[in-house]
Amino acid sequence: MRSFLFILLFVCSLFSCKSPRQSGGYNLGFEDIYQDSAIGWKGYTLNDSTVYTAKLDSRIFRSGDYSASIAFEGGKPQFSTWARFITKKYAGDSITFSGFIKTENVTDGYAGLWMRIDPYIAFDNMHKRGAKGTTDWTEYRITLPLDPEKTDKIVLGGMLVGKGKMWLDDLKISIDGKDISELQPMVTAPAEDDREFDRGSLVTINDSDSSTIHTLYQLGLVWGYLKYRHPNVIKGDYNWDYELFRVLPELLKAQAGKRDDILLNWIDTLGKVPKATKRAVTDSISIQPDLSWIKQSGFSANLQSVLLNLSKAEISTESQYYVSKGRASNVSIEHERPYMQMPFTDDGYRLLALYRYWNIIQYFFPYKNDIGTDWKAILKKYIPKFLSAKNELAYKLSLLELAGQIHDSHAFFDFDYAIHNFLGNRQFPVRLKFINNQPVVTGFSDETLAQKNDLQIGDIVVKINGKAVETIVNRLRAYTPASNNWTQLRDIAGSLVRTNDSILSVDIIRNGKQKQKMVSSYDPGTFQTPKEFSMLNIPYKWVENKVGYIDHGKLKTRDLAAVFEQFKEARGIIIDLRNYPSDYLIYTLPEFLLPELKPFVKILVPDIHNPGSFSFAAPFKTGNVRSDYYRGKVVLLIDETTQSSSEYHAMAYRAAPNCMVIGTPSAGADGNVSEIILPGYLKTRFSGIGIFYPDGSPTQRTGIIPDIIVRPTVQGIIAGRDEILEKAKEVILQ
Template identity: 40%
Template sequence: MFALPVLAQDVDTPFFNLDYEITVDKSKLPLSAHVWGKDYIVQTDATVAKSGTKSVLIQKNADNAQFGCIATAIPAVYEGQTILLTGWMKLEGVTDGNVGLLLRIDGANDILEFENMDAQGINGTSDWAKYEIELPLPKDAQTIYVGALNGGSGKLWVDDLKISIDGKDISKATKKVVVELPAQKDKEFDGGSKINAITLTPQKTQDLKVLGLVWGYLKYYHPAIAAGNHNWDYELFRIVPKVLEAKNAAQRDAALLAWAKALGPFEKAPVVKSENVKLSPDLDWITTSGLSPELSTLLTDLKSATRTGSHYYIGLAESVQNPEFKNENPYKDMDFADAGYRLLGLYRYWNIIQYYFPNRHLIGEDWKGVLEEFIPKFVNVKTEKDYKLAALELIGRINDTHANVYGDPTIEEIRGNRFAAEIVAFTEGKPVVTRFMSRDGASVLQKGDVITAINGTPVDKLVQERLKYNPASNQPTKMRNIARALLRSNNNTLTVDYTRNGKPFKATLPTYTKDEIDLKLLSQKKDTCFKMLSPKIAYMYPGTIKNEYIPQFFEDIKNTDGLVIDLRCYPSDFIVLAVGEMIAKGSTEFVKWSNPSITTPGEFSVIPYMELQGRNNYKGKVVVLVNEVTQSMAEYSALTFRAVGAKIVGSTTSGADGNISPFYLPGNVYTVISGIGVYYPDGGETQRVGIVPDIEVKPTVKGITDGRDEVLEKAVEFINKK
């Protein structure tokens, strides 16, 4: 999807210039509007209008441009359940992409709701027509963005946008009564934590480990923090100096006890045992870490404090109930020399995993030991680069393919801002050229060439250096991620050693910026979502599919012997039910998942299994193709199709299923985690394990050299076998 930057809220009255009649001085940009995207013309047009004298024209202006967008930022100060955006669009020759209205709703630190109509496939040529988007209006919304975008070639005109909330025009909508909580009023450390350096000894490292445990436990368990009575980031900066001044564990615990007591008394409630618990809170450290009896008793009593489903720092998504992290300030202007903020980055991430990661039990090591290990790594670094590499390494330790650092300029520069045109994948343990991104002129390399060294460094050494900075659930997916960045650089050329048919060669490869090369080819998307492999075998590619196509497709193939569903991609639509109902023979249990708890942080409970009601429409064999690219929704689809009788062919998938939960670390580090646990109907794990194929087939170097798809060949062989 297209994401807008967080723009200033420069309008605070019901007039938002959404008819685009008023421009800024002599420019052609509408008053109060902002432009996002690159190499698109975005300006008012006085020759075309739905009403009044002007509309906004959005037109591609360079071959490699991705999208152009006009947007207006509106403060989300309105009460209501739903928001409706209507507007008029006129199209001329829109190809190679779609257009749409845009409605995005942001909270304090992340995107809460988003729609750009891309799934509707609006393109071509058409006269003025009215379109609309309706979304829920979250209670914690802070900014509403409205506008339109063009993601293709050709011209888009947009005019006369209107907003209504719960059926009322925004000018008549009821405004919120905003109450500022004590946590929001605390500004003492806006300019820095005042903790510029920390000298570590073994005892101080242990003290900071205990502080990290207690700080996170109080954050999620204490009712006063849940109520927003304390800025818990800033409370950390207040307690750190006292912990550092402590001469022994007894003084440390006394400081922590006084700090916790200052939060005030809390009411206790009877402990109610939860049902269907998959993962229990890890709180044994309260009694096994050698804490003073007084501190241990207070923390133990806090387990039974009265907690509601409302919390200043955590909520649950309305539908799937994955965690929503709230009021986690990204501190985008952080001074990376500030030791307090670096320590906050470690504590924030570690405790989010401790209490709200559904796969904590699958990390593969003692998570508390990881906290102690990383204290020196966060405390002793001084630069932005080293801090963000420490964060990336920490993220990698949870073994979740969803988890990474996304869109960070520092990390992208480390990986390389320029790309060779050659795409490689690890095959038979070697990085093999598999295809090419679109460029003028042919590459000196060929499919099947094996890269052995880059700029004189053996590939095996590069892999070992990069493993800890490439988060993933399992080894095949780590290698997938390493391969994607192997031929990235900040230089104009790369020197590679390679072999072809066993003979060594050397070549210099040019590199290109994102604007100079077609990065979309990295996703391997095909031109069509349906085709016939033979008169009796059909093929479905979900990477470019729409649910509306599926009924007709199954009608067309009802007399075929078999169907291949190629899930070596990310589905462009949620096809689980639409396809699953067509191939299921009856009512079938196909998945279980677990949800977190706000009242018992760290606990995840399994909801009852979900059933699929089959129509028994398709009688042929169904084969699903998977590999390490098969991730998240693609894995969920494969899991479902296997449950209703499909055979899985290929290799282990990425092992990261379930809705994601995003958040920021200090320094504007954006990351996500898998937010719910996803299991087979019998309770078997999918995280890290992935969808294990019924028939394992992996590409070979020879197969790539010969231009064969050996996984697809095996699927066809299975269908043809009588």
């Protein structure tokens, strides 16, 4: 059965987000009724090969006159829910949702409460502690941490998974121990009170001719510019998503000569802009905002003047509504509604998703100039793609493809069931790695199942279900965001073993001969942990006489003194960075490797008060002034799995005086990430700060370049050799 978390993401994407209409309270006893429905609540039942009924019950209840019931009626057991939304915000550290549940013959699942704080803040559905069998009224509770500043809404209710029947009654909501009925909602920005288009944008775009595309292109540019530049939008006076839905129909209906007037009037209604002042020009600004589109997009002279005037207006240093400065000086994207209830046939919401993503990259992605394509051309190119993506999968794949255009391996999407289904819910039990541009079996997800299907280490996969691997790889490239080709192939290797078929025809090359095999696929949740994943968590060891080895993915700060005491007489130390760090060692480990403080990185950060501009901070230094530093050779091992923080650590260690890097180029995706929430409850990321060597050399897309390139071979894989590690030992001992 699929994870209940993603089941509920699916359920809630279909619920209305209407505010409660009853006076006082949240109808937690199901007593406020209109036409046999509990006001503010919605019962959701699956109809695809499953029958559940969710309705009020006036015969069985704990108090009052009604309870809410869910009953399984037949078909393949899945789940059904009662749910309601809380869109008001309350101050506090935690929220508790409690209530009484009665069950009858619940099997193949459970009955329970569930609560989720959106977007992606906290979730619990009691899947390990729900009620089973037949039980009398019993109280249950869920407590989650509360973060009102980041919360868009809270969704809660009861659910039945599997067979049987449940009743729900006498619910309570409390915050920090106080009943919600005794609390006053927080005062919020006007943008949060605008709920006019919660159930749909009411925007229909019938034409996709060149004139319409150009108009939508112009609007996307202006909409994003005003979002991050206009003082009253920045304050949160407007729900900027819904302002888009208000201006769109009028703009599309207008004759071409009148559209600039509509935009001018729209800007005028937003309120007075403080008198433009000349922005101070500083030498620290390395990238200036791109305002070329204002004069190049066919706007009237009057509209150009208004837009350019906005570029000169000072943006308050106070807190902004849509963006803030993150802990690492990257941008933090704020108050973006996830619109889980978004109808995927809604033209307005799909266009909103494109505009939202494109403008965040336009103004806050430090590597925008390294994309390799004019980012404005991408906006125009993707408008027709999003207009034609009229179902869920097409829409989500369009977003995934769009994210791939920034060439950033951080731009992956969090687990999404539609994309997951597209790639395949099942897997055949091997791990692949591209060697010489060919996918080679380098390990097993389940060794027993691999042997059962006669798959061996070193097998080269050349066809799957009769399709050449090259064809499949080319299809997957569009949906695999990556900084460069070698990192993209790394991620595609994981997708190649995924399928929705139970049995596949797989052509392999083994010992120079091509063979066709029928291979079974499996639910990955059934795989047994490979032996190598069960080894003791040992972060360092001797691998050769006088050669020490550190597994950077296991090393902790607390280990450092013991590591360098044990290896103080070593001829060399190998630090394996083909993993992700388990601790932050940027400044602590180099104290043992460097005799002095030394710069190792220069960081490019966005300026939220001048959107689109980026400045270099002073170079960061690592090391320490000490005479007892380690003087032997230091060798760093890297490959395409060395990404982000691991790359950052490699840069710091490379500052050591006797350091060498061996392997293949790293992933080329460095810098603290910023998150983006997109309509349809999708979350993605991008590298939020730029990472450069002190001399200004880039790392994004290029990665860390080894001093000695060593590429694994098929023969080495079959023999069980680590050829990169072998070369490191050779360099130290020669």
